[in-house]
């Protein structure tokens with residue numbers, strides 16, 4: 022007689038096969054700052070955290086994971102679009118292990134930048150250290166899936182980098198050191214040099230499919246608009262910062278072209294969120310938003326992290342009406358729109 026469990030088991034196996042076959046890359050591997058941090062800062066002694074309510078209230082299970090949003094962030098949506106898990110776990114999160122990381126892992130740290138001096142400001146993980154964690158990950162991956170399979174995963178994985186905003190807003194324009202040493206144009210070149218070296222190191226460690234993220238229109242973040250207002254310029258976007266982002270993105274784009282020439286077999290793309298993001302801020306109603314100038318959390322003007330906690334009475338009830346969740350970070354809905362845009366227009370070369 023047939024085992025009554027057999028049909029169920031067959032279905033389960035088919036489902037697993039189908040899922041594996043449908044995945045377009047074996048893993049998504051993430052480097053960067055709070056735009057992509059899935060909770061690594063929870064394990065650091067820094068003030069820059071978000072592992073408490075109302076952060077994550079629209080995430081699976083309403084969990085405050087340490088993502089700087091009410092829900093998911095772009096790598097989560099990208100991972101899902103590539104047929105993998107609908108979220109990418111943080112490397113330092115004790116809830117996960119190499120078993121989970123073999124299909125996706127995040128080394129990003131909120132508050133960090135290309136410049137070592139940027140990560141020092143709030144004692145977070147410098148970019149070079151993210152790469153050290155990645156080397157450590159490779160060792161664990163080889164032990165877990167075997168050297169051959171690990172090499173395949175390392176070569177075929179999609180690598181996402183999203184970093185740079187803090188170098189300007191948290192460091193260059195806030196702390197005196199860098200401004201006395203570099204003009205903003207020279208500082209951009211300094212950062213692009215670090216970006217290039219980082220990508221080369223990743224390449225020599227075996228990575229081939231890499232997405233370098235551009236800067237958003239950072240003069241339109243609610244915090245910058247508030248600062249603009251306080252200095253008497255009205256609460257529009259800070260044009261100066263948007264121009265810096267545009268120039269920097271132009272240089273990153275040049276770096277991408279250059280490295281594609283230089284490094285055989287690399288497939289480096291430039292994931293630039295600037296234009297779609299600016300369109301959302303300029304015409305929020307076209308995307309179903311009601312508010313773009315202020316954030317959902319707290320007064321929406323300057324709060325993030327601990328100032329945006331569950332005791333703040335002003336937090337909005339429906340974050341999907343807001344382009345921004347806190348004064349520095351997009352709402353889940355904005356993250357979703359931007360991730361979809363990048364998947365459709367840039368990352369689709371890896372399908």
Ligand SMILES: *[C@@H]1O[C@H](CO)[C@@H](O)[C@H](O)[C@H]1NC(C)=O
Nearest residue numbers: 135136137138147149150215
């Ligand atoms: C940043 O710090 C690391 C570790 O000390 C060092 O290896 C690297 O050269 C530094 N980067 C720059 C651009 O100074």
